[in-house]
Amino acid sequence: MLNRPKKQLTAVLLGLAVAAAPATAFASPFQPQPAISGTQYQDRVDAPRAVGLDDPAKKDIAMQIVSSAENSSLDWKAQYGYIEDIGDGRGYTAGIIGFCSGTGDMLDLVELYSQREPGNVLEKYLPALREVDGSDSHDGLDPNFTGDWESAANDNAFKTAQNDERDRVYFDPSVNQGKSDGVGVLGQFIYYDAIVMHGDGGDPTSFRSIRNRALNEATPPAQGGDETAWLNAFLDARVWAMKQEEAHSDTSRVDTAQRVFLNNGNLNLDTPLDWQVYGDNFHIG
Template sequence: MELVSSAENSSLDWRAQYSYIEDIGDGRGYTAGIIGFCSGTGDMLQVVRAYTRVRPRNRLARFIPALRRVDGADSHRGLGRPFVRAWRAAAHDRAFQRAQEHERDTGYFRPAVRLARSDGLGALGQFAYYDAAVVHGVNGMRAVRRRALTTAATPAAGGDETTYLDAFLDERVVEMQKEAAHENVDRVELAQRRFLREGNLGLVPPLRWSVYGDAYEILEAPQST
């Protein structure tokens, strides 16, 4: 979570990102929350729906019809500043935080880690799959994986883990550079590829990397929560 947050929010404190919301100009409308849920891709709608099931009278509930209408587009129609204010206010509610965490886990983290483990990958590979899912969606991550498989085999299929991950990251760079908003590949080359070249397939601290000109480090494994 800290590694992804360094690229998504320029901070290791991913728990401080529940209230984050802005349009980053990537054609996906608003980007918000702990992994960048988007109004144009449907996952933001899922977060608000989950929250509303627990808190029916919340301030975001009235925007559900607008979120349905802008799904698949970059439009702010029916959202705008009132929606932004409501999102930031809701971020203080633990129920809303749990809704974000649930969508992150069920829609991104668990599918990515499950696939990485089935491919025989350790912690670095699981991180690489998860980060790709966050940026490109799980289907996009799977597309990157399919292209990598044309040049290297997964460890589960008898391939070398380092060779396969190198191929996966090569294809990830190709995918990133398809969009102007994601053409900076620091999160791949200066973090994931750096760990790979260091031979740190298990992501064993200390970890040191940089993204977008900022340096980060994790000196010890965080305590489980």
């Protein structure tokens, strides 16, 4: 989480591509095109589209499963005001996705909130959040930061800012990488949960390092590999990364949750779902 991903833009030089392509590659608009029968047209219309984790219903399931691990509750929308120091060396952990004062994502969130709502109750903590970034210090935050965070959580603008930062930093990158790797809803969720816990920086236990470790053992479907074999290799690498840090050494969110879904062949993360995290049982019907 300390090394946060940056958006990358890809320029599409369409004009150059068209100029470089042979003329025979393009059909003239004046050439007659084969007729499409009514049956063929209906087949195209009715062809099912692949559902990703960004489907609203699937995304809500993902948020519930992550909340079961982060907050011991499926009610993720009740977590905007959550805040505590869980003793993992990252300072305060708060909100719907565990924004941390020591890893920079909480700073980014409060900066976004302050851009949208100048003078909000958390804005005065921005200098302190910049100072404690990269540490577990509470300097400049105590004793009122936790109470002010809980107050801010009553503001819909703060809730929206949490949603937007969750998507920008964690959800969208994991879904995009999952689609690029050719994995379905479960695989995209497995990526998402890994990014939430480990971030997407360059350290040995970050998401991209976990993925690189898995590449030594298996091949993603987009490169011709078997999806289940690839996801098992990824989860093996994830478990290794979790065991490198005492605060994350309980691997039940993989062993008795994600691995269960995978072993059941539930690559689409369809309900009903039953799993355990840290000894607690959860069900989505």
